Amino acid sequence: MDALATYxxxxxxxxxxxxxxxxxxxxxxxxxxxxLSLTNVALDQVGQATHxxxxxxxxxxxGRDADALAFRRDVMDFTNCLLVEQPNGxxxxxxxxxxxxxxxxxxxxxxxxxxxxxxxxxxxxKALKEVSYHATLASDWVVRxxxxxxxxxxxxxxxxxxxWRFADELFVMDDVDAAAIAAGAGVxxxxxxxxxxxxxxxxxxxxxxxxxxxxxxxxxxxAGHHSEHLGHLLxxxxxxxxxxxxxxx
Amino acid sequence: xxxxxxxxxxxxxxxxxxxxxxxxIAAFEARVAADEFIEPKDWMPEAYRKTLVRQMSQHAHSxxxxxxxxxxxxxxxxxxxxxxxxLAKVQDEAGHGLYLxxxxxTLGTSRDEMTEALLSGKAKYSTIFNYPTLTxxxxxxxxxLVDGAAIMNQVPLQRTSYGPYARAMVxxxxxxxxxxxxxxxxxxxxxxxTDAQKRxxxxxxxxxxxxxxxxxxxxxxxxxxxxxxxxxxxxxxxxDELRQKFVDITVPQAEAIGLTVPDAALKWNEERGAYDFGxxxxxxxxAVVKGEGPVAKERMQARQKAWDEGAWVREAARVHxxxxxxxxxxxx
Numbered sequence: 001m002d003a004l005a006t007y008x009x010x011x012x013x014x015x016x017x018x019x020x021x022x023x024x025x026x027x028x029x030x031x032x033x034x035x036l037s038l039t040n041v042a043l044d045q046v047g048q049a050t051h052x053x054x055x056x057x058x059x060x061x062x063g064r065d066a067d068a069l070a071f072r073r074d075v076m077d078f079t080n081c082l083l084v085e086q087p088n089g090x091x092x093x094x095x096x097x098x099x100x101x102x103x104x105x106x107x108x109x110x111x112x113x114x115x116x117x118x119x120x121x122x123x124x125x126k127a128l129k130e131v132s133y134h135a136t137l138a139s140d141w142v143v144r145x146x147x148x149x150x151x152x153x154x155x156x157x158x159x160x161x162x163x164w165r166f167a168d169e170l171f172v173m174d175d176v177d178a179a180a181i182a183a184g185a186g187v188x189x190x191x192x193x194x195x196x197x198x199x200x201x202x203x204x205x206x207x208x209x210x211x212x213x214x215x216x217x218x219x220x221x222x223a224g225h226h227s228e229h230l231g232h233l234l235x236x237x238x239x240x241x242x243x244x245x246x247x248x249x
Numbered sequence: 250x251x252x253x254x255x256x257x258x259x260x261x262x263x264x265x266x267x268x269x270x271x272x273x274i275a276a277f278e279a280r281v282a283a284d285e286f287i288e289p290k291d292w293m294p295e296a297y298r299k300t301l302v303r304q305m306s307q308h309a310h311s312x313x314x315x316x317x318x319x320x321x322x323x324x325x326x327x328x329x330x331x332x333x334x335x336l337a338k339v340q341d342e343a344g345h346g347l348y349l350x351x352x353x354x355t356l357g358t359s360r361d362e363m364t365e366a367l368l369s370g371k372a373k374y375s376t377i378f379n380y381p382t383l384t385x386x387x388x389x390x391x392x393x394l395v396d397g398a399a400i401m402n403q404v405p406l407q408r409t410s411y412g413p414y415a416r417a418m419v420x421x422x423x424x425x426x427x428x429x430x431x432x433x434x435x436x437x438x439x440x441x442x443t444d445a446q447k448r449x450x451x452x453x454x455x456x457x458x459x460x461x462x463x464x465x466x467x468x469x470x471x472x473x474x475x476x477x478x479x480x481x482x483x484x485x486x487x488x489d490e491l492r493q494k495f496v497d498i499t500v501p502q503a504e505a506i507g508l509t510v511p512d513a514a515l516k517w518n519e520e521r522g523a524y525d526f527g528x529x530x531x532x533x534x535x536a537v538v539k540g541e542g543p544v545a546k547e548r549m550q551a552r553q554k555a556w557d558e559g560a561w562v563r564e565a566a567r568v569h570x571x572x573x574x575x576x577x578x579x580x581x
Contacts (some may be wrong), residue, residue, distance in 0.1 A: 031562070032343055148564070149564055151565070239325050240325060
């Protein structure tokens with residue numbers, strides 16, 4: 001797979017894995033309204049994954065469509081960031097993941113909606129509306145939980161603490177990013193960091209929460225080196241396609 | 250996001266044991282007989298209110314518990330399209346639950362009270378959701394048969410006498426009819442697929458057929474609430490009438506995709522212009538109503554767990570809203 005296809009693949013994998021995680025909540029959320037909103041976010045992410053993985057397959061031009069990419073690759077070929085594959089944990093941990101990721105996605109798609117390559121720009125423009133809502137939803141919950149009860153605050157702090165080590169990976173640039181920028185499709189993610197920090201800090205302040213201390217980042221997702229959690233997620237997600245390789249659905 | 254707490258309010262105009270004004274009752278009965286809608290602020294007999302709360306909350310609970318068997322396959326849906334459709338469908342069910350709880354709240358019972366009645370076992374939900382989803386074909390069978398049966402039950406409710414319930418049903422029916430079609434489409438695809446897929450589809454039909462027929466409730470001669478509910482226009486067709494209609498519509502659909510309905514007594518009756526079909530196992534039905542369905546314990550455990558583990562979140566939202574309201578007040 002060339003750099004541009006890989007670039008689309010990374011975007012698709014981020015959305016796919018997050019959508020898969022959020023889907024686990026369906027029917028089990030703390031309130032009916034929360035169930036609806038988490039499922040809504042899951043649905044948006046699955047939709048984005050379908051577009052980006054479809055684009056990756058089209059650029060690759062080797063006969064793999066979005067489903068082949070989603071359901072017929074093993075862990076080391078997945079290129080999502082480590083943040084999105086983290087387990088749901090309690091509701092605060094899920095919100096912490098969503099909060100960090102959605103603000104990143106919103107900033108990314110704001111820029112990508114303006115790139116020269118119309119295929120990437122079109123998907124980003126559509127997704128931007130969705131992820132802006134996700135960022136607002138997650139921020140609202142960070143504030144409610146942070147500035148709620150003693151228990152909710154402690155849980156929100158723990159959730160952020162779990163996820164914080166995976167935040168730096170979102171902004172790491174490599175050859176694939178450079179090639180995508182050169183091709184008129186990519187975004188300089190390192191340039192998004194300052195604004196991301198500002199947005200995160202503003203919400204944390206409103207939530208009466210301290211920013212978690214900096215720590216050594218955990219990296220590797222873009223190169224297929226994942227956490228232990230991803231293999232289990234895939235074995236669940238890919239079960240039918242693996243068990244019945246000759247069937248269509 | 251949290252609805253008004255109605256539990257502390259004076260919810261019953263008539264106190265149990267106090268006779269209701271015969272003139273009010275007569276006026277009410279006349280309005281219902283004339284197919285007028287009864288609205289939340291209108292006077293209504295206490296028994297009508299209670300019957301509605303029972304039926305509407307049972308309906309809402311069914312939507313919510315019904316998310317579990319289908320939710321069981323969201324993470325394993327076989328492709329991206331099916332995953333998105335299933336997510337959207339289960340989300341629709343949650344939405345139905347929400348409208349129905351809201352409509353029921355207009356009768357003076359809060360959503361929390363209804364939820365607690367479900368968790369304590371006092372309130373019932375549809376028996377169908379106490380059966381497990383074992384293969385992907387079960388997702389097709391639920392859409393096709395269970396939502397199909399639900400539509401039969403619900404279409405007449407669009408003209409039910411209580412206004413908020415009738416209006417909720419209009420929207421719900423539109424979505425259910427989409428659900429039914431997507432379920433049938435899954436089955437159609439499986440039935441035309443590999444041998445393993447065909448086997449899955451037939452097995453799902455075998456397991457879901459009889460429980461689907463049970464969804465219409467006990468036979469008319471054993472349905473204690475039917476007569477009163479028909480008179481109040483809460484219900485518009487009898488259980489047996491709806492069951493027959495379901496069989497007549499569904500059998501040709503099974504035949505069209507090469508699946509066999511698991512009933513040796515099933516036979517077209519030329520004279521009646523309808524199918525004759527075998528006896529439902531009512532002993533099983535009553536056992537499932539009592540909470541002895543194969544996965545009844547799992548369903549209630551899942552709802553209880555979500556409720557208990559979500560308590561701190563609901564509490565945080567409440568406390569936060571109070572803090573913000575107090576801060577706003579102080580700033581004014």
